[in-house]
Amino acid sequence: SQQGEEDPQALSIQEGENATMNCSYKTSINNLQWYRQNSGRGLVHLILIRSNEREKHSGRLRVTLDTSKKSSSLLITASRAADTASYFCGGTSYGKLTFGQGTILTVHP
Amino acid sequence: DVKVTQSSRYLVKRTGEKVFLECVQDMDHENMFWYRQDPGLGLRLIYFSYDVKMKEKGDIPEGYSVSREKKERFSLILESASTNQTSMYLCASSVPGQGANQPQHFGDGTRLSIL
Numbered sequence: 772s773q774q775g776e777e778d779p780q781a782l783s784i785q786e787g788e789n790a791t792m793n794c795s796y797k798t799s800i801n802n803l804q805w806y807r808q809n810s811g812r813g814l815v816h817l818i819l820i821r822s823n824e825r826e827k828h829s830g831r832l833r834v835t836l837d838t839s840k841k842s843s844s845l846l847i848t849a850s851r852a853a854d855t856a857s858y859f860c861g862g863t864s865y866g867k868l869t870f871g872q873g874t875i876l877t878v879h880p
Numbered sequence: 881d882v883k884v885t886q887s888s889r890y891l892v893k894r895t896g897e898k899v900f901l902e903c904v905q906d907m908d909h910e911n912m913f914w915y916r917q918d919p920g921l922g923l924r925l926i927y928f929s930y931d932v933k934m935k936e937k938g939d940i941p942e943g944y945s946v947s948r949e950k951k952e953r954f955s956l957i958l959e960s961a962s963t964n965q966t967s968m969y970l971c972a973s974s975v976p977g978q979g980a981n982q983p984q985h986f987g988d989g990t991r992l993s994i995l
Contacts, residue, residue: 801981813884813970813986814923859922863981867938868913872922 777860777874785879790847792874794860795840801863803836803843808857808873817845817858852880883907884987886971892993899958901990903971910976912954913984914938914946917968929954930976961994968992 778793796803802821806814820827820836820843827834833846847854855878861870887902905912913928915938925938927946935946943965947955954973958965968991972984 804983806986811988813988814972814984816983816985819983861923866936866981867925867928868984869925869939870915870923872920 776871777858779874780872781875781877783877783879784850786850786852788850788878790850790854790876790878792845792858792860792876794843794845794871796843796860796862796871797841798862798864800838803834804861804863804868805832805834805843805845806859806861806870808859810856814859847876850876850878852878854878884971884973884985886969886987886990888990889988890991890993892995893958893961894995895961895963897958897961897994899961899992899994901956901958901969901971901992903954903956903973903987904952905954905973905985906952907973907975907985908951909973909985910951911974911982911984912948913972913974914944914954914956915970915972916940916965917970917989923970926956963994966992966994 804819805817808814818829831848836843857873859870859873861868884905893899914926915923917923929935929948945957968989970989971987974982974984
């Protein structure tokens, strides 16, 4: 079963633009985490937002969480070519982190 | 920085072989996890462990087993490899704290092909 489902599946933008990725989940969660994966590498943790938080910032990243809609969004501002990667959300519940299928972000120089 | 090391980046094995995938972390983390990643399916949890000699089934444990004899090492075992186990396998670890509620640190993965 997949806890998080990302939308869109793929996103292509120009350098300097903002990128927004959305995530929906099915069951109650303790927290929601966002990860990044460069091609052929493992996942790197970006940001964690707890179920009682609504918004969190980290550098150029902004994450929101709406537990009533069971959804989250990741905003990357002023994108760079180096942001090109796959981005995954994962919801934590019952001691497990369950990921969605991911969004492939391509940032063109 | 936490380092999670998977013993092989690429591995080719034959159907029916017993396959061992090794994972070692250097940060004294209690929690360790094994996932497989397939196109269109994302990451799926196979097994996880909260302590030495402890193991819990994830979402897709069938055909796999694990071993955690030492805190830093978590092994994934394919008892009798089959072609549908061809995949990218990712190991992760995290500090203790209500299971998977903490950020996880991932290795670079093992791309396993079963012929």
